[in-house]
Amino acid sequence: MSAAPTQQGRLATEFAKGVWKENPVFVQVLGMCPTLAVTNSVANAIAMGVATFFVLVGSSFLVSLLRKLIPREIRISTYIIIIATFVTLADSALEALVPAVHHELGAFIALIVVNCIILGRQEAFAAKNPPLLAIADAAGMGLGFCIALLCLGGTREILGSGSFLGVSLFGPHFEPWVIMILPPGGFFMLGTALMLFAWMKQRRAARDGALA
Amino acid sequence: MTPRDPHLLLQAAPFLRRGITTPRLMTEVVIGLGPVVLAACYYFGLSALLVLAATSAGAVAAEVALGSARPRGASIRDGSAILTGLVLGLTLPPGIPLWMACIGGLVAVGLGKLPFGGLGQNLFNPALIGRAFLQAAFPGALTSWTSQAGPSSFFHVHPSSLALPFMQAAPDALASATPLGMMKFEHHATAFSDLLLGNTSGSLGETCGLVILICGIVMAIRRVFDWRIPVCILLTVLAVSGAIWAFGQGRYPSPWFMLGSGGLLLGAIYMATDPVTSPMSPRGAWIFGAGVGVLVVLIRLWGGLPEGVMYAILLMNAATPLIDRVSQPRPLGRGRAVA
Numbered sequence: 001m002s003a004a005p006t007q008q009g010r011l012a013t014e015f016a017k018g019v020w021k022e023n024p025v026f027v028q029v030l031g032m033c034p035t036l037a038v039t040n041s042v043a044n045a046i047a048m049g050v051a052t053f054f055v056l057v058g059s060s061f062l063v064s065l066l067r068k069l070i071p072r073e074i075r076i077s078t079y080i081i082i083i084a085t086f087v088t089l090a091d092s093a094l095e096a097l098v099p100a101v102h103h104e105l106g107a108f109i110a111l112i113v114v115n116c117i118i119l120g121r122q123e124a125f126a127a128k129n130p131p132l133l134a135i136a137d138a139a140g141m142g143l144g145f146c147i148a149l150l151c152l153g154g155t156r157e158i159l160g161s162g163s164f165l166g167v168s169l170f171g172p173h174f175e176p177w178v179i180m181i182l183p184p185g186g187f188f189m190l191g192t193a194l195m196l197f198a199w200m201k202q203r204r205a206a207r208d209g210a211l212a
Numbered sequence: 213m214t215p216r217d218p219h220l221l222l223q224a225a226p227f228l229r230r231g232i233t234t235p236r237l238m239t240e241v242v243i244g245l246g247p248v249v250l251a252a253c254y255y256f257g258l259s260a261l262l263v264l265a266a267t268s269a270g271a272v273a274a275e276v277a278l279g280s281a282r283p284r285g286a287s288i289r290d291g292s293a294i295l296t297g298l299v300l301g302l303t304l305p306p307g308i309p310l311w312m313a314c315i316g317g318l319v320a321v322g323l324g325k326l327p328f329g330g331l332g333q334n335l336f337n338p339a340l341i342g343r344a345f346l347q348a349a350f351p352g353a354l355t356s357w358t359s360q361a362g363p364s365s366f367f368h369v370h371p372s373s374l375a376l377p378f379m380q381a382a383p384d385a386l387a388s389a390t391p392l393g394m395m396k397f398e399h400h401a402t403a404f405s406d407l408l409l410g411n412t413s414g415s416l417g418e419t420c421g422l423v424i425l426i427c428g429i430v431m432a433i434r435r436v437f438d439w440r441i442p443v444c445i446l447l448t449v450l451a452v453s454g455a456i457w458a459f460g461q462g463r464y465p466s467p468w469f470m471l472g473s474g475g476l477l478l479g480a481i482y483m484a485t486d487p488v489t490s491p492m493s494p495r496g497a498w499i500f501g502a503g504v505g506v507l508v509v510l511i512r513l514w515g516g517l518p519e520g521v522m523y524a525i526l527l528m529n530a531a532t533p534l535i536d537r538v539s540q541p542r543p544l545g546r547g548r549a550v551a
Contacts, residue, residue: 162378175309175380179348188323195327 011136018140024117025148026197031117035149036186038108042165045153047101049146051090051109056118058086060126060138067127079122080113087112117145152189156180238291244431245298251423252416256306257366259373260416266310268297270317278326292331296320299339299482302417303475307358309375312350316342336529337489340522353381357413359388390414391473392518395465407472418475428481437485440497445480446471448505464513476508479521489529496539503528
């Protein structure tokens with residue numbers, strides 16, 4: 001961080017870190033439950049990602065606004081109530097707009113309340129920073145989560161059903177990899193992605209070491 | 213085993229070695245697999261060779277691609293990848309599309325071995341991981357057994373083998389049930405002599421029991437593997453299924469059928485004996501073998517699938533660290549072993 005970062009530069013940094021360097025799924029390995037459970041198709045992944053994005057940005061903004069009013073002792077329960085408010089909004093919106101996807105996601109929408117990415121951002125960032133920064137941070141993390149879900153959901157749907165967003169890619173004779181849309185496929189793809197990230201980190205470390 | 217002439221031996225114990233290195237052991241097993249591979253070619257023709265080539269290519273490709281990322285470097289020279297590929301190929305049905313076989317090889321090494329840290333670190337038998345993955349991903353292709361072509365039509369390649377990558381195989385007109393499938397779904401037992409001579413349908417390497425047995429005995433005498441494991445597996449299967457057969461009054465298959473059918477001999481001799489994934493001590497070997505035997509019988513008789521050797525071995529692989537803990541030999545002069 002330079003000595004006097006401009007407001008815009010600070011916003012950009014806070015936004016960018018969640019997308020890649022501190023990606024909530026691939027780097028922080030948070031929010032595993034929805035990551036594994038609802039990434040069996042692209043549509044589910046998008047719905048989950050958008051809902052989480054909305055809840056994350058909304059509650060980060062509100063928590064940041066109220067950060068000086070919330071007593072320290074009951075902050076966690078306050079965060080949960082704020083988060084639950086936005087989850088209820090998202091739940092109703094999804095049910096009205098895309099009932100089929102809402103039915104498929106089932107309890108996982110309600111479970112966004114206990115998604116540790118969201119609670120983590122409130123405690124680690126929103127409660128200590130002004131609203132604009134909190135929104136930038138939440139948007140970055142939310143986008144990173146969406147990208148991660150989309151990567152996993154895309155791979156799993158392409159291999160497991162031969163389609164992307166329900167559009168068939170390989171024609172009627174495609175042989176689906178049944179395992180990919182089952183829970184083990186989620187673990188395999190997540191493991192592969194984490195392996196890839198670890199490998200890239202190693203390479204970067206080796207390169208930095210060679211430079212230094 | 214000729215001891216070199218040491219003028220001054222500057223090294224720590226152990227001083228007596230059998231001169232067995234990993235590449236040498238792998239070569240021994242590959243040679244031990246030779247007759248089984250030949251039998252597979254005899255019964256299933258060129259398709260067998262193609263499938264084995266595809267699985268080995270997949271396994272070696274994974275080793276080359278991912279092995280270099282490991283801290284200890286690639287272990288391509290010790291031949292373990294090719295061995296994994298061969299063993300995996302022998303467990304697959306003869307008409308499997310080659311692209312699936314290749315993916316099986318990739319998964320076997322890329323998922324079953326390297327993420328654990330490479331050869332010697334893997335918890336599960338890599339070849340069986342590959343097969344379990346294929347079984348879960350492509351259940352249809354893994355359970356359509358094409359019947360034997362026989363030596364007369366050696367160059368006939370199953371049309372399903374040549375399916376384009378990611379595409380379905382054309383249904384094979386010559387499909388037929390394996391002895392275990394016939395037992396499970398039609399209650400028809402195959403004669404023991406047919407099982408021994410390989411005159412049945414099944415996966416590439418499992419049909420000819422006699423060849424596997426002879427290879428196993430030769431390898432056991434050459435001490436390529438611990439003889440206790442296969443002996444204990446086979447004896448347990450005989451004993452447990454014999455008891456069930458005796459009490460079941462014709463409802464259950466005979467113990468000899470259980471012994472000769474399916475992948476039991478192949479699995480007991482070539483997969484359960486993998487030194488990496490089986491217990492180290494003799495006592496552990498007995499426990500391991502008994503566990504595999506009991507599980508095989510349970511899965512075959514009461515499970516959903518006709519065959520259970522793969523899952524039995526994988527489950528006991530998972531139990532191996534525990535078995536190693538409780539079966540640790542007690543050092544001389546020490547009190548009760550700490551379990």
